[in-house]
Amino acid sequence: MVELQNVAKKYTMGETEVRALRGLDLNITKEEFVAIVGPSGSGKSTLMHIIGALDIPDEGRVLLDGTDISEYDENELANLRGNKVGFVFQTFNLIHTLSSLENVALPLTFHGISKSDREDRAAELLEMVGLGDRMDHKPAELSGGEQQRVSIARALVNDPDILLADEPTGNLDSDTGKDIMELIEGLNRDKGMTIVLVTHNPRDAEYADRIVNMIDGKISNGEHDNGGGS
Ligand SMILES: Nc1ncnc2c1ncn2[C@@H]1O[C@H](COP(=O)(O)OP(=O)(O)OP(=O)(O)O)[C@@H](O)[C@H]1O
Numbered sequence: 001m002v003e004l005q006n007v008a009k010k011y012t013m014g015e016t017e018v019r020a021l022r023g024l025d026l027n028i029t030k031e032e033f034v035a036i037v038g039p040s041g042s043g044k045s046t047l048m049h050i051i052g053a054l055d056i057p058d059e060g061r062v063l064l065d066g067t068d069i070s071e072y073d074e075n076e077l078a079n080l081r082g083n084k085v086g087f088v089f090q091t092f093n094l095i096h097t098l099s100s101l102e103n104v105a106l107p108l109t110f111h112g113i114s115k116s117d118r119e120d121r122a123a124e125l126l127e128m129v130g131l132g133d134r135m136d137h138k139p140a141e142l143s144g145g146e147q148q149r150v151s152i153a154r155a156l157v158n159d160p161d162i163l164l165a166d167e168p169t170g171n172l173d174s175d176t177g178k179d180i181m182e183l184i185e186g187l188n189r190d191k192g193m194t195i196v197l198v199t200h201n202p203r204d205a206e207y208a209d210r211i212v213n214m215i216d217g218k219i220s221n222g223e224h225d226n227g228g229g230s
């Protein structure tokens with residue numbers, strides 16, 4: 001469902017040029033759970049942004065369901081982001097003035113769905129992530145793990161084909177991180193959600209079907225089947 005062919009991306013900062021991705025090939029199949037690991041600065045987040053259409057490559061092709069999106073304009077990319085991908089970040093990225101319910105319902109605002117339908121859908125997802133009793137809480141009134149659950153519910157509200165999680169347990173203690181990993185694993189196992197997880201934590205990577213190692217903007221030969229998984 002995701003196919004990257006010889007993808008390159010560089011950032012220019014004044015005089016210096018950083019080659020964040022250097023000719024990277026990666027295929028992710030439907031319902032797969034892939035973990036991306038590698039040192040800081042190896043290009044993991046850059047790769048996630050490109051898979052999620054938050055950014056476009058300088059070179060190479062990005063195929064989503066067989067369609068090359070590397071030539072898409074900003075409108076087409078925004079449309080894709082709104083419908084096909086859900087993002088979860090290390091820092092949750094919730095809006096502090098909004099309740100859990102409002103945060104989760106927010107991405108539905110521009111889809112011509114009535115307020116009550118938006119809230120019903122958001123409530124359903126908050127129930128699913130185990131926060132049925134925290135709908136009216138604002139982020140500051142929630143624990144870190146609860147905030148991450150809200151952000152996962154928000155990522156799922158548009159019924160995406162793929163969930164992209166960049167260090168989702170990075171700001172959580174290890175027990176809470178395990179709860180979040182079990183939630184993510186359940187989405188893959190029970191709902192067949194395609195998942196790409198970036199993690200520094202070998203224990204989190206073990207949940208995936210496959211581990212992809214990145215070094216210096218490329219996938220190293222260490223890519224391997226993760227034995228366990230589903
Ligand atoms: N917006 C940007 N402008 C300039 N350089 C950037 C930008 N984003 C990333 N980079 C550079 O590109 C390289 C890859 O960054 P990236 O964020 O993808 O790494 P990462 O593997 O996610 O690292 P970490 O594990 O620390 O999150 C780094 O050297 C970084 O400094």
Ligand SMILES: [Mg+2]
Binds near residue numbers: 044045046166
């Ligand atoms: Mg990163």
